[in-house]
Amino acid sequence: MSKPFVASSVTAMVVLIILIFAMSAEAQSTAGRAQGIPRTADGKPDFTGVWAGPGFSHRVGPNDTDTPMVSRFDPKKMAPFKPGGEALMSRKLTGNLLQDDPTALCLPNGLPRQILSPYAQHWIQAPGQLVILYEYMHFFRVIPTDGRPLPKDVESTWMGESAGRWEGDTLVIESTGLKEWVLDATHDENGSRWHTDALRLTERLRHTDATTVSYQVTLDDPKIWTRPWTQEFQMKLHPTWKLYEFVCEENNRCEAGKCVESEVQKTPGD
Numbered sequence: 647m648s649k650p651f652v653a654s655s656v657t658a659m660v661v662l663i664i665l666i667f668a669m670s671a672e673a674q675s676t677a678g679r680a681q682g683i684p685r686t687a688d689g690k691p692d693f694t695g696v697w698a699g700p701g702f703s704h705r706v707g708p709n710d711t712d713t714p715m716v717s718r719f720d721p722k723k724m725a726p727f728k729p730g731g732e733a734l735m736s737r738k739l740t741g742n743l744l745q746d747d748p749t750a751l752c753l754p755n756g757l758p759r760q761i762l763s764p765y766a767q768h769w770i771q772a773p774g775q776l777v778i779l780y781e782y783m784h785f786f787r788v789i790p791t792d793g794r795p796l797p798k799d800v801e802s803t804w805m806g807e808s809a810g811r812w813e814g815d816t817l818v819i820e821s822t823g824l825k826e827w828v829l830d831a832t833h834d835e836n837g838s839r840w841h842t843d844a845l846r847l848t849e850r851l852r853h854t855d856a857t858t859v860s861y862q863v864t865l866d867d868p869k870i871w872t873r874p875w876t877q878e879f880q881m882k883l884h885p886t887w888k889l890y891e892f893v894c895e896e897n898n899r900c901e902a903g904k905c906v907e908s909e910v911q912k913t914p915g916d
Contacts, residue, residue: 682856683815686771691815691853694771696887700861700879701764710886714764717879718830719839725871735829735870738837746838747828752894754783756804756827758847758863762879768889776810776817781889789819796822802843819849842869857883 684692698704703713727735743750755763765782774792791810800807800823808821824847829839848864859881866874 683853684856686773688773690771690812691817692771693769693776693817693851693859695883695885696766696768696889697859697881697883698887699761699763699767699881701762702882704858704880704882706882706884710884712882712884716831717762717764718832719762719865719877723875723877725873725875728868728870728872731870731872734842735839736836737840739833747833749828752783754785754804757806757821757824758841758865759828759830760785760805761849761861761863762830765892766884766887766889776819779889781892783892783894791817796820802826806847816850816852819851821847821849841865841867844869846874848874851881859883 684694686692698712701714701717703715706712737745739746749755749759754760760780760782763780763782765780767781768779770777770779771791774790776787776789776791778787778789780786785805787805787808789808789810791812793811794809796809797807802823802825804825804827806821806824808819810817810819812818822845824841824843824845826840826843829841832839844867846866848866850860850862850864852860854860861879861881862876863879864874864876865871
């Protein structure tokens, strides 16, 4: 066999491989378009709209209804605890709401509990940026999606500091700078569940169809668990929904006109 023939055969094989990959990519793109996944002008999946997040059952009914539920992290999905980690996460109930569940006294949910809240959330996507408006307590997040790294040495807050990037059609959002706070709405014989100020939160979102999004939440708290772990939830788009006002006063002792005094609400000298 002559060398020119061998070279020609290799070239033909390379061309064939390139064509196969191109056809596969086109097939995946066509499948995405066939599902009707909304996209922005630059071709990115578009998450704009009002969503029922993980805190809903997603059994959508007539008149665009959805059922709120109490959504929690599944302990079976958690990574093994570090020595002393379980005690850091599960805190025995004291009867003092400020220690057991500060949200019950109108303090913020914080992340990641805000994600699991059974209230609507409005996502507004723009080039290089995503804004999330949460109905619950009117909290919001402004997230750059241009791939910039997270800032270092940020002040700890309830919602932390977030930065996003694209991995194909998946939007990845990482958050740090989260103050030690309540993890979710769990209150049981083991107490309430908390994360520490070392938590690094990663959200991965991708459309599974035009109105449904897979919402993966990965928690990496090296003070509690030996490794990161992930739980998957869903969001459901509701075209007819809008956000309503939600007002909650800190340390409200007269909810619904019924005033109840507790130790945490007393002032010195009472």
